[in-house]
Amino acid sequence: MIWMSFLALAVITLLPAFLTLWRRAVARDERSAALALHEAQLVELDRDLASGMIAPAEHIVAQTEIQRRILVADRAPADTTERAKRWGVVVALMLIPVVAVGLYLTGGHPGFPAQPLAPRLEAIKARDAKAGEAIDKLKAMLATMAADDPSLRQGYILLGQAEAARGHDADAATAWRKALDLGFAPDLAIEVAEEQVRATGHISADSLDLYRRALDAAPKDAPWRQAVQQRIAQGEHEQEQP
Incomplete structure (x- = not known):
């Protein structure tokens, strides 16, 4: 047929x-x-x-x-x-x-059964809902943890990764920023700055400061030094614009 x-x-x-x-x-x-x-x-x-x-x-x-x-x-x-x-x-x-x-x-695979779009959309929606529930549980757990809990920083890093995977750039930047406040790391600072840029569409003064701090704390042989320097130059140019 x-x-x-x-x-x-x-x-x-x-x-x-x-x-x-x-x-x-x-x-x-x-x-x-x-x-x-x-x-x-x-x-x-x-x-x-x-x-x-x-x-x-x-x-x-x-x-x-x-x-x-x-x-x-x-x-x-x-x-x-x-x-x-x-x-x-x-x-x-x-x-x-x-x-x-x-x-x-x-x-092609003529013997494969049909895959209508509607069921696949429902599956994606169900998967997103399940991921949202898991993220809500993680947020609730982080809210109950003590500020000096050594697992709190890692929890915020995981939360940022989950939000970034869903395309929620602003939420990912917020979660990673909390992790960064608990312990500075150049790689994490760059992640926060990049998520902020994706969320806002420009390099803000805060993102520019994070790039500079990451570059100052980075080892000399860091593979991303040149890319960060370009970001800093771009951010300084944007800050000079009225």
Whole structure:
């Protein structure tokens, strides 16, 4: 049944192109055009003779010359370039569904059951709801922990990672900032600054300060030193703007 659907879709898709090709007038070749031109010249020549514009002797000479040209043109081979091009396009169009089916058989899985969009959206929504519940529980647990609890900082780092995974940049920056206040680390300071930039769309004075502090505390061989220096230059430029 699925192959019949594929065939129907291919016919519906390619039918307008086929109709356009077959309805298109075939351009006349050089031989046909020359013959038509000379025949028109003969008609015009007879009209000039009838109106008295040329003498009978001139008519005979001109008629003989045109007839000679007709004989020469009639021996010329017909030009089939246009027809060949049209057939080339037809063959190319016919190859499209063949290639598509071949690719589907190579990388597709016809035996797999259908995967409608609605159930997948429901699954994503359920997963997000479950993640939200887990984050709420983590927040509640962190709220009950003592300020000097050594696990509190790691808890805020985990909370920031969870919020960042959901695309909640501002919430991730807030959680990581709390972890940073409990213990400064250059890598974490950069994470906070980057999340703040993603959340606000610009480098604020606070983010710029975090970049500077991270650069000052970073080891000399830190692989991200150059990137942070570029961020600092960008932030200073933005701060100078009115």
